[in-house]
Amino acid sequence: MSIFYSLLAITVLILIPIVGVGGLGWRYLFGVIIPYAAFGLFIIGIIYRILLWAKVPVPFKITTTCGQQKSLPWIKNSKLEAPPNSFWTAMRMSSEVLFFRSLFRNSKAQLKPGPKLVYGSGILLWLGAICFHYSFLVILIRHFRFFIGPTSKFIEIVSGLDSFFQIGLPILYITDLVILIALTYLLLRRFLSPQLKYISLAADYFPLFLLLCIALSGTTMRYFTRIDIVAVKELGMGLAGFHPVIPDNLSLMFFIHIFLVSSLIAYFPFSKLMHMGGIFLSPTRNMANDNRKRRHINPWNPKVEVHTYEEYEDEFREVMKNAGLPLEKEE
Amino acid sequence: MYNGGKIILGLIIFLLLITLPVWFNIATGTSKYKPNPKILPGQTECVAPANYMRTSHMRLLDEWRDEVVRHQRRYGEINGKIYELSLSNTCMKCHSNKKEFCDECHNFADVNPYCWECHIEPKEK
Numbered sequence: 195m196s197i198f199y200s201l202l203a204i205t206v207l208i209l210i211p212i213v214g215v216g217g218l219g220w221r222y223l224f225g226v227i228i229p230y231a232a233f234g235l236f237i238i239g240i241i242y243r244i245l246l247w248a249k250v251p252v253p254f255k256i257t258t259t260c261g262q263q264k265s266l267p268w269i270k271n272s273k274l275e276a277p278p279n280s281f282w283t284a285m286r287m288s289s290e291v292l293f294f295r296s297l298f299r300n301s302k303a304q305l306k307p308g309p310k311l312v313y314g315s316g317i318l319l320w321l322g323a324i325c326f327h328y329s330f331l332v333i334l335i336r337h338f339r340f341f342i343g344p345t346s347k348f349i350e351i352v353s354g355l356d357s358f359f360q361i362g363l364p365i366l367y368i369t370d371l372v373i374l375i376a377l378t379y380l381l382l383r384r385f386l387s388p389q390l391k392y393i394s395l396a397a398d399y400f401p402l403f404l405l406l407c408i409a410l411s412g413t414t415m416r417y418f419t420r421i422d423i424v425a426v427k428e429l430g431m432g433l434a435g436f437h438p439v440i441p442d443n444l445s446l447m448f449f450i451h452i453f454l455v456s457s458l459i460a461y462f463p464f465s466k467l468m469h470m471g472g473i474f475l476s477p478t479r480n481m482a483n484d485n486r487k488r489r490h491i492n493p494w495n496p497k498v499e500v501h502t503y504e505e506y507e508d509e510f511r512e513v514m515k516n517a518g519l520p521l522e523k524e525e
Numbered sequence: 526m527y528n529g530g531k532i533i534l535g536l537i538i539f540l541l542l543i544t545l546p547v548w549f550n551i552a553t554g555t556s557k558y559k560p561n562p563k564i565l566p567g568q569t570e571c572v573a574p575a576n577y578m579r580t581s582h583m584r585l586l587d588e589w590r591d592e593v594v595r596h597q598r599r600y601g602e603i604n605g606k607i608y609e610l611s612l613s614n615t616c617m618k619c620h621s622n623k624k625e626f627c628d629e630c631h632n633f634a635d636v637n638p639y640c641w642e643c644h645i646e647p648k649e650k
């Protein structure tokens with residue numbers, strides 16, 4: 195059912211620009227207004243979500259127990275698993291962000307004869323995720339050429355490496371192939387494994403369908419239907435320079451592509467895709483394991499109203515005296 | 526807010542990164558530049574309609590290359606005219622001003638065809 199709903203949603207998203215641009219000719223709406231609105235929503239949404247998270251107190255320092263904490267000098271400690279200071283915490287965080295370290299291990303549970311439950315690394319999931327994310331990054335960097343003034347050395351180097359094999363014209367980008375394969379794998383994984391299918395929601399399928407359709411429309415545009423890149427760049431630089439223009443030479447496929455992209459970035463802050471920002475705010479990743487060295491005070495602790503014995507005695511002195519009870523202070 | 530300083534710093538860096546093109550264009554002042562490939566006088570039409578050429582000239586070149594290198598057909602008919610299927614001898618004969626024509630667009634769109642590592646560029650005065 196969730197597969198059906200997300201397929202329905204994506205079909206509607208593709209039909210909107212087909213009707214809006216192909217039928218009604220609202221090019222300015224789809225080329226300028228919607229992208230600006232989506233980008234605005236993206237920025238505001240991200241700031242909102244991050245500030246919301248930042249306001250949540252962290253009551254405990256959560257130690258992860260997969261490594262020896264730093265203690266006595268002769269006990270070997272694991273700096274990356276149980277970082278003793280902020281430098282090693284930053285190292286752990288970067289290994290997470292750059293190499294998806296947690297995803298690499300213990301992500302697959304297997305029942306071995308015995309019966310014994312064994313956790314091993316699900317290498318395929320890690321590989322699919324890392325291929326997808328790095329291809330996405332390279333594609334985004336390459337796309338900057340549509341928005342910045344003539345020639346940037348950095349983008350040239352990136353696209354030069356990406357087109358290393360010089361297959362065909364326009365040259366095949368390796369990342370285009372990789373992102374399509376990786377996304378297909380990530381989707382098939384949810385379709386084919388019964389356990390995964392059981393826990394997958396529409397919110398899991400939809401982003402995958404959306405990304406797949408963005409990549410498909412982009413590659414179709416580049417390798418099959420073709421598009422006037424000069425016109426695209428005029429639009430892009432108009433958007434980036436706040437003097438939007440709509441060149442005549444843009445095809446319907448282009449409008450589908452940027453409408454899907456607009457949908458993606460507008461949806462981003464309100465979806466699971468916010469793990470991009472969330473990873474930096476994960477308490478098990480961003481806190482040093484130094485609770486035996488430094489006291490962590492729960493910022494949540496309410497101001498407790500205490501009534502000390504001295505105050506108690508002050509309050510009931512007369513009554514206690516009359517009843518003949520012993521007192522700490524007579525007066 | 527907890528750890529506000531670090532979080533806001535991170536947010537600002539993120540926002541600067543995704544709006545990089547805006548600052549880049551302000552810094553270099555190039556946001557209104559538009560390429561103007563110069564057609565040499567005396568030429569009236571390309572091997573294919575200009576609209577097709579503008580979007581798909583690299584595919585045409587790819588087809589020509591395959592025809593010559595793989596099938597040994599050096600001449601081909603397009604729209605009733607016979608052309609020699611050659612980068613240097615056909616395209617660059619009409620568009621002999623490579624710097625003002627091909628490079629004008631390619632520099633703008635940030636593409637670097639590697640063809641000229643082997644194929645001869647027309648001599649320009």
Ligand code: HEM
Nearest residue numbers: 333337340367370408409412413415416421426430452455
């Ligand atoms: C989330 C953001 C985006 C993703 C994931 C994405 C993905 C892709 C992919 C995979 C391709 C295939 C060709 C290539 O890799 O260069 C492509 C092409 C293309 N995209 Fe995007 N895209 C995104 C945003 C945009 C935006 C905002 C624009 C608007 C200017 C755009 C315009 C284009 C154009 C014009 C092409 C054809 C490129 C060519 O022929 O060389 N894309 N896109």
